[in-house]
Amino acid sequence: MKYMLLIHQGDAPTPRSPEAWATLSEDEQKAVYADYQAINQTPGVTPGLGLDAPETATTVRVQDGKTLTTDGPFVELKEAVGGYLLFEADDLDAAIELAARIPAARLGGAIEVRPIVEW
Amino acid sequence: MVTILDQVFRDQWGRVLAALIGFLGDFDLAEEAAQEAFAIAAERWPHDGTPADPGAWLVTTARNRAIDRIRRDRTLAAKTSMLQVQDPVEGMVSATPFLDERLELIFTCCHPALAVDAQVALVLRTLGGLTTVEIAHAFLVPEPTMAQRLVRAKRKIKAARIPFRVPPEHLLPARLVAVLAVVYLIFNEGYSAPPARGELVPEALMLGRALAELMPDEPEVRGLLAMMMLLDARREARFRDDEIVLLADQDRALWDAAQIAEGRAVLNRALALGGHDPYVVQAAIASLHADEPRDWPQIAALYSELAQLTGSPVVELSRAVAVAEALGPQQGLEIVDRLALDDYHYLHSTRAELLRRLGRSVEARDAYRRALALVHDDAERRLLERRLAELGTASGQVR
Numbered sequence: 001m002k003y004m005l006l007i008h009q010g011d012a013p014t015p016r017s018p019e020a021w022a023t024l025s026e027d028e029q030k031a032v033y034a035d036y037q038a039i040n041q042t043p044g045v046t047p048g049l050g051l052d053a054p055e056t057a058t059t060v061r062v063q064d065g066k067t068l069t070t071d072g073p074f075v076e077l078k079e080a081v082g083g084y085l086l087f088e089a090d091d092l093d094a095a096i097e098l099a100a101r102i103p104a105a106r107l108g109g110a111i112e113v114r115p116i117v118e119w
Numbered sequence: 120m121v122t123i124l125d126q127v128f129r130d131q132w133g134r135v136l137a138a139l140i141g142f143l144g145d146f147d148l149a150e151e152a153a154q155e156a157f158a159i160a161a162e163r164w165p166h167d168g169t170p171a172d173p174g175a176w177l178v179t180t181a182r183n184r185a186i187d188r189i190r191r192d193r194t195l196a197a198k199t200s201m202l203q204v205q206d207p208v209e210g211m212v213s214a215t216p217f218l219d220e221r222l223e224l225i226f227t228c229c230h231p232a233l234a235v236d237a238q239v240a241l242v243l244r245t246l247g248g249l250t251t252v253e254i255a256h257a258f259l260v261p262e263p264t265m266a267q268r269l270v271r272a273k274r275k276i277k278a279a280r281i282p283f284r285v286p287p288e289h290l291l292p293a294r295l296v297a298v299l300a301v302v303y304l305i306f307n308e309g310y311s312a313p314p315a316r317g318e319l320v321p322e323a324l325m326l327g328r329a330l331a332e333l334m335p336d337e338p339e340v341r342g343l344l345a346m347m348m349l350l351d352a353r354r355e356a357r358f359r360d361d362e363i364v365l366l367a368d369q370d371r372a373l374w375d376a377a378q379i380a381e382g383r384a385v386l387n388r389a390l391a392l393g394g395h396d397p398y399v400v401q402a403a404i405a406s407l408h409a410d411e412p413r414d415w416p417q418i419a420a421l422y423s424e425l426a427q428l429t430g431s432p433v434v435e436l437s438r439a440v441a442v443a444e445a446l447g448p449q450q451g452l453e454i455v456d457r458l459a460l461d462d463y464h465y466l467h468s469t470r471a472e473l474l475r476r477l478g479r480s481v482e483a484r485d486a487y488r489r490a491l492a493l494v495h496d497d498a499e500r501r502l503l504e505r506r507l508a509e510l511g512t513a514s515g516q517v518r
């Protein structure tokens with residue numbers, strides 16, 4: 001069973017905003033890097049590609065055959081997906097346990113666990 | 120015969136369905152097969168007699184039906200013309216013992232990835248055998264809403280692969296809390312608003328008994344069961360002609376003495392297992408309330424313990440009532456007046472009663488009116504109106 005874990009940074013400090021990132025102690029910063037590394041090395045995990053900040057997103061719609069673009073993500077900036085990974089697991093409990101280890105989950109963000117449909 | 124079948128249905132539905140879900144891994148298929156098996160039983164048992172082990176008979180029959188269905192669907196999918204519809208192998212039904220997988224089922228239904236209202240509905244449908252219509256009525260929800268809630272929950276269990284198992288050790292404590300909360304919620308829905316929704320109480324008791332049987336060493340499980348038994352033992356005395364009868368005014372002869380004794384035995388077992396959780400404390404309070412005369416200082420002390428465990432101002436309000444009985448209305452009122460529960464009608468009705476006892480009729484009347492403005496339940500409203508009217512007569516003033 002495969003799950004997509006969508007990482008929402010929410011209020012979690014990330015290195016992208018140096019001011020917020022500086023609110024974490026050096027140890028906490030190290031722990032964030034170490035935790036992400038450990039997660040990426042967990043058996044069953046396929047790390048996602050790095051997404052740039054939600055501010056760099058462009059949202060595209062097509063109305064009456066015309067392509068319309070708007071600046072920013074489809075949802076609010078704060079609710080935008082910040083990253084993702086794939087996880088092959090036995091069941092939802094295993095996916096929830098992995099999600100809980102992702103630093104964003106404890107720093108003010110949230111992880112959405114979505115089952116992948118197998119055809 | 121119908122009643123024996125009804126009894127078997129009530130006793131066996133949860134067990135049979137749990138065994139089938141465990142075997143088939145599919146809620147819908149299991150439900151269909153179980154229903155079919157019960158229908159076959161209704162047809163055959165009156166002639167052939169009830170099997171020695173009705174549960175095993177039902178599981179085996181349902182299993183064969185389900186296997187047959189799966190085979191048929193596969194055959195159809197393979198577009199084979201040699202559709203072999205075998206006669207189900209009822210002749211081969213043996214009384215093989217089957218595993219009791221109700222615990223796996225209840226933990227699956229109460230998985231935190233499901234919304235609480237969906238958990239409640241699933242538990243009542245799968246373990247209680249209530250129909251969607253019955254559950255909808257019990258929770259005052261339109262039938263299509265309840266049906267959709269169940270469909271969505273079952274679909275999520277399947278699609279997201281919520282495991283069918285008793286959670287491992289490190290997850291168990293938190294998950295058990297969720298299970299007990301669902302059972303308590305079902306009990307409370309039925310207990311707080313009978314007689315209309317009273318049918319939920321036996322369901323909650325059935326679930327509590329099953330949990331106590333399946334997890335004999337968990338003090339919280341016993342605590343919850345004891346609490347439900349002791350509260351429900353007063354059911355016949357709590358209402359007279361649909362009007363609420365307060366605990367102090369209840370006819371003790373109407374209390375279920377056997378159930379009180381049983382509830383106390385369960386409570387003692389919980390205490391022996393080292394239980395000191397909110398359910399055990401509430402059971403102990405309910406047990407003390409069944410004594411005559413009541414030990415108010417002890418009841419107040421237990422409410423104090425419960426308030427510390429839960430941090431709930433509603434519990435503080437109950438403590439205030441016990442303190443008023445133990446020490447006097449003034450002491451009770453002092454606690455009430457410290458509580459931030461201005462929108463809670465029980466706060467105002469309690470204040471009103473304490474003020475009445477202190478002879479402060481004008482303030483008491485205001486407090487009753489405040490409570491009346493906040494109350495929703497009709498029986499509660501009539502009780503408050505009676506109290507307010509009595510106050511008028513007692514103090515010799517009419518309006």
